[in-house]
Structures are given as structure tokens and as C-alpha cells.
Amino acid sequence: MSFISEIKRRRTFGIIAHPDAGKTTLTEKLLLFGGAIQEAGAVKSNKIKKGATSDFMEIERQRGISVATSVLAFEYEGTKINILDTPGHKDFAEDTFRTLTAVDSVIVVVDVAKGVEEQTEKLVEVCRMRNIPMIVFINKLDREGKDAFDLLDEVEQKLGLHVIPMSFPIGMGYDFKGIYNLWEKNINLFSGNSRKDIEETIEISDLNSKEIDELIGEKAANTLREEIELVEGIYPDFDREAYLNGDQQPVFFGSALNNFGVRELLDCFVEIAPKPRPKQSEERIVKPEEKDFTGFVFKIHANMDPNHRDRLAFIKIVSGMFERNKPYLHVRNNKKMKFSSPNAFFAEKKEIVDISYPGDIVGIHDTGNFKIGDTLTQGEIINYKGVPSFSPEHFRYINNADPLKSKQLYKGIDQLMDEGVAQLFTLELNGRKVIGTVGALQYEVIQYRLEHEYGAKCTYENLNVHKACWVEADDIKNDEYKEFIRVKARYLAKDKHDQLVFLADSPFSLQMTQQKYPSIKFHYTSEF
Numbered sequence: 251m252s253f254i255s256e257i258k259r260r261r262t263f264g265i266i267a268h269p270d271a272g273k274t275t276l277t278e279k280l281l282l283f284g285g286a287i288q289e290a291g292a293v294k295s296n297k298i299k300k301g302a303t304s305d306f307m308e309i310e311r312q313r314g315i316s317v318a319t320s321v322l323a324f325e326y327e328g329t330k331i332n333i334l335d336t337p338g339h340k341d342f343a344e345d346t347f348r349t350l351t352a353v354d355s356v357i358v359v360v361d362v363a364k365g366v367e368e369q370t371e372k373l374v375e376v377c378r379m380r381n382i383p384m385i386v387f388i389n390k391l392d393r394e395g396k397d398a399f400d401l402l403d404e405v406e407q408k409l410g411l412h413v414i415p416m417s418f419p420i421g422m423g424y425d426f427k428g429i430y431n432l433w434e435k436n437i438n439l440f441s442g443n444s445r446k447d448i449e450e451t452i453e454i455s456d457l458n459s460k461e462i463d464e465l466i467g468e469k470a471a472n473t474l475r476e477e478i479e480l481v482e483g484i485y486p487d488f489d490r491e492a493y494l495n496g497d498q499q500p501v502f503f504g505s506a507l508n509n510f511g512v513r514e515l516l517d518c519f520v521e522i523a524p525k526p527r528p529k530q531s532e533e534r535i536v537k538p539e540e541k542d543f544t545g546f547v548f549k550i551h552a553n554m555d556p557n558h559r560d561r562l563a564f565i566k567i568v569s570g571m572f573e574r575n576k577p578y579l580h581v582r583n584n585k586k587m588k589f590s591s592p593n594a595f596f597a598e599k600k601e602i603v604d605i606s607y608p609g610d611i612v613g614i615h616d617t618g619n620f621k622i623g624d625t626l627t628q629g630e631i632i633n634y635k636g637v638p639s640f641s642p643e644h645f646r647y648i649n650n651a652d653p654l655k656s657k658q659l660y661k662g663i664d665q666l667m668d669e670g671v672a673q674l675f676t677l678e679l680n681g682r683k684v685i686g687t688v689g690a691l692q693y694e695v696i697q698y699r700l701e702h703e704y705g706a707k708c709t710y711e712n713l714n715v716h717k718a719c720w721v722e723a724d725d726i727k728n729d730e731y732k733e734f735i736r737v738k739a740r741y742l743a744k745d746k747h748d749q750l751v752f753l754a755d756s757p758f759s760l761q762m763t764q765q766k767y768p769s770i771k772f773h774y775t776s777e778f
């Protein structure tokens with residue numbers, strides 16, 4: 251197959267959802283369709299049930315052994331599909347944000363009864379900012395839930411989307427009869443039997459046909475006719491360009507658990523979802539079809555197995571072909587590197603591959619050379635943008651609890667920060683180290699990992715910080731800036747890249763500081 255056809259047949263996406271909406275179940279059903287797994291239960295949920303650290307450790311341990319859950323690739327009717335795992339738990343939101351820099355589109359799963367939930371709102375906002383094409387899947391139709399029109403309104407209002415129903419439910423919960431597919435113009439009858447391989451799909455050329463009355467009963471048939479008329483009246487026609495630009499979001503209804511409505515979703519996805527997209531770098535826009543390889547690290551996975559301490563850096567291929575044993579330029583280090591065993595990921599295994607194409611993810615064994623956001627190229631100086639740090643929510647001083655192990659401690663902290671587990675800030679005033687995290691859970695994780703992987707011990711001390719703001723000033727020589735640095739010295743720190751950060755202790759003090767120093771800009775993310 252030609253290079254160009256290889257690019258065209260790839261679909262790299264993430265499934266985002268609030269925990270429990272059905273992301274794992276949907277992933278599993280998609281894999282079943284692709285023939286990538288044979289039975290249900292094969293996909294491990296990486297969910298944290300009680301929010302306990304022990305749970306997290308167990309998950310990380312399992313993941314360390316089978317990192318395949320980070321990327322699941324499979325073939326479906328000639329299409330190569332790459333699903334990137336996006337943790338739904340809020341303490342790992344940052345991991346998900348970073349993964350979203352590597353997807354070309356997303357599927358958003360919404361629970362029909364719970365509607366739009368908090369985590370979904372946050373993640374969709376990030377996708378909206380980046381104009382990532384989104385398809386919405388409303389799940390659990392076998393349960394009693396919200397009225398379909400109300401739910402569509404809720405999705406529009408809370409998520410700021412412009413929805414286009416591609417299918418519409420016939421009844422719900424106990425009365426759930428099936429789905430009318432506006433995209434394929436057929437009715438799919440629900441039998442509630444997930445073991446059935448092939449769903450019963452009936453082509454409907456005319457909604458007024460009496461056949462529908464016979465299938466679902468006269469009352470339901472009339473309701474359906476009215477509702478479809480309404481749908482067609484309210485919502486514009488599907489416009490693929492608008493979807494690709496992030497201006498329109500197709501919606502499907504179904505039940506992942508019952509494997510119902512999933513094939514429709516997949517068939518439409520394969521047809522409309524974007525192939526690998528061009529990516530903006532600091533220097534220029536890079537197109538997938540360019541013949542020289544470029545890619546970037548969006549995730550680093552530590553191996554929790556103490557016998558195999560190396561890490562796996564996940565690289566999204568943006569352009570050209572990535573070939574085994576070919577020298578590539580690590581742009582930040584200005585160093586050529588060769589990779590003898592790049593891994594590709596499939597549903598149940600990972601294996602060494604010789605060639606990978608744009609859209610694909612390869613895992614590279616790393617002994618500490620990579621940081622999240624690093625770019626690899628064939629020689630050109632290119633720095634991909636778009637793996638920003640966000641202001642953490644929690645801040646604590648980290649102290650060394652074993653003076654004999656300070657080297658190990660600093661090495662451990664350094665590597666964990668490269669993996670993106672948390673962010674390190676060094677106070678300008680006294681050089682003390684502060685760890686910022688999105689969730690409180692990370693502190694225990696860091697402590698555990700420092701001890702088990704690096705043999706170092708640490709303690710924490712609370713620090714009252716509301717937000718970390720990256721400081722931008724046009725002129726660092728003017729008096730206003732000099733005064734800011736002097737007056738706020740206690741609140742200033744450097745991040746890992748030596749960028750200046752203002753640690754505001756309350757919303758009020760942040761506001762006061764902004765008013766007092768109008769020429770200085772304060773950003774909630776490291777990229778501006």
C-alpha cells in the first residue's frame with residue numbers, strides 16, 4: 251500500500267467521558283467489532299474505584315505489565331483505528347489533556363440518566379479550544395433516562411456544542427424498542443440480547459410505511475414520526491466540513507453494554523472522522539504527507555516493575571514514516587538517536603514494528619532522555635507546540651526525609667516530573683521545592699514511587715496557594731516589573747523550564763496584583 255493510502259486509512263482518536271459513563275465498555279465493543287478481542291471483559295478498566303492509592307498502585311502495576319491499555323489499535327474494514335486511553339478520573343485530568351494533543355478526533359460518551367457531568371465539561375472545553383472534531387454517544391438507553399430532546403439541549407448548553415442527531419431513540423428504559431438511524435435511514439430493533447452477533451436492522455425508505463407500526467406498535471410509530479419531523483425541523487443537515495472544523499457534532503444513541511448502536515457509531519466514525527491532521531509547530535505547519543518523519547512525545551509511562559526500570563515514551567507520528575534503527579534528531583537535546591525496538595500497540599499485545607505511519611503511536615524505551623513535549627525529526631529543527639502545563643490545584647513543600655539519599659530524591663523528583671506526574675516549582679526566595687498537582691492522590695503516588703523506585707523518602711508540608719500563574723512581561727527592565735519582582739518576591743518561583751511563576755495565595759490577591767501591575771500578564775497555562 252502506498253504511503254498516502256496508509257495515511258488516509260488511519261483514524262486516531264480518544265474517548266472522553268466522566269467516570270462510569272461507559273468508556274471502557276464502549277472501547278471493548280469497538281474492539282469486538284474489529285475482531286481485536288474475542289470476548290467481553292478483555293479490556294481492563296483503569297478506573298480508580300475508591301480513590302485509594304492502593305487502587306492506583308494496583309492499576310499502575312497492571313498497566314506497567316500491559317501498557318497496551320494506553321493505546322489500542324485494531325483494523326476495521328480496511329481502516330486502521332488507534333484508540334488512545336484518556337483517564338476519566340479528575341486527578342489524572344492532566345494526563346488526559348496531554349493525550350488530547352495526540353488525537354485527531356474524539357468520541358464523547360454521555361450517560362442518558364446523568365446527562366452532562368463535570369469531567370465531560372472540562373474535557374470537552376479543551377477539545378473545543380483546539381477545534382477537535384467530536385462525535386457524541388449517548389449511552390445506557392436500556393435504562394430510564396432524560397428525554398432525548400432535553401438531553402440534546404443540555405449537551406448544547408453545557409458543552410457549548412452544535413449537535414446533529416444521527417440517530418434517535420425509540421422509547422427508553424423499559425420501553426426501549428430500538429433506534430432510528432437518520433444517517434443510514436433504517437431502524438435497529440433492540441432485543442436486549444448482547445450475545446447476538448448481528449443486530450436486526452430494517453431498511454426504512456419511508457417513515458410513513460405501515461411496516462413500522464407492525465414492528466414497534468402504532469403508538470410508538472406515531473411518536474417516532476413526530477419526533478423525527480421535529481428533529482429534521484430543529485437541526486440543520488449534517489455537514490462534514492462543519493464537523494471537521496469543530497463547528498458541528500453528530501450525536502448517536504445506544505447502549506454500549508448491550509452492544510447496541512455501537513456498529514452504527516463505528517461505521518459513521520470510520521466514514522466521517524478525520525485522517526491524521528496537519529500539526530502546528532513553533533516553526534511552521536507540518537503536513538502528514540511530508541516525506542520526512544516528525545513526531546512528538548505526549549506521554550511517558552514508567553515501568554513499575556522494579557526489575558525493568560526503563561520507561562516507555564509514547565510518540566505520535568505527525569509526518570513521514572518512522573523506521574526502526576534509523577537515526578532521528580532529538581531536537582531539545584540536539585542529539586541523534588536510533589531506536590532498535592519501537593513498539594506498536596494492539597488490543598492484547600505490543601510488538602516491535604519496522605515502520606509506522608502518521609497517526610500511529612510508537613512506544614520507545616527510554617532511560618531518561620525524554621520529556622513530555624519533546625520532538626523527534628529527521629534533521630529539521632521543529633518544536634511541536636501544544637503540550638502545555640496547567641496551573642495545579644494543590645501545592646505542597648517537599649522535604650527530604652533521609653539526608654543520605656538526597657541524590658536519589660532529586661533524581662526521582664526530576665524523572666517523575668518529566669513523566670508529567672506533577673509539577674515542580676522552586677521558590678525564588680529560598681530555593682525550596684514545591685510540588686503542584688491536579689489531585690491530592692498524586693502526593694501519595696509520588697511518595698510511594700520515590701520510595702519504591704528510587705529508594706528515597708520525602709515528607710510534605712502544606713503551602714497555601716490558590717493558583718500558579720505564568721508571568722509574561724513585555725519589558726522586564728521597566729520600573730513596574732522591577733517593583734513587582736521586589737514586592738512579590740515571596741510568591742515567585744521558577745518552573746521546570748525556568749519560566750517565572752507567580753503563586754497567588756487567593757483569588758483576591760491575584761486580582762489585586764493584576765490591578766496593580768497592568769502591564770504584566772498572568773496565565774493559567776505555561777503556553778501563551
Ligand code: GDP
Nearest residue numbers: 267269270271272273274275390505506507508
Ligand atoms: P467508564 O468508567 O466510563 O469506563 O465506565 P464503564 O464502561 O466501566 O461502565 C460503568 C458501568 O456502567 C459498568 O457497570 C457498566 O457495566 C455499565 N454500563 C456501561 N454501558 C451500559 C449500558 O449501555 N447500559 C447499562 N445499563 N449499563 C452500562
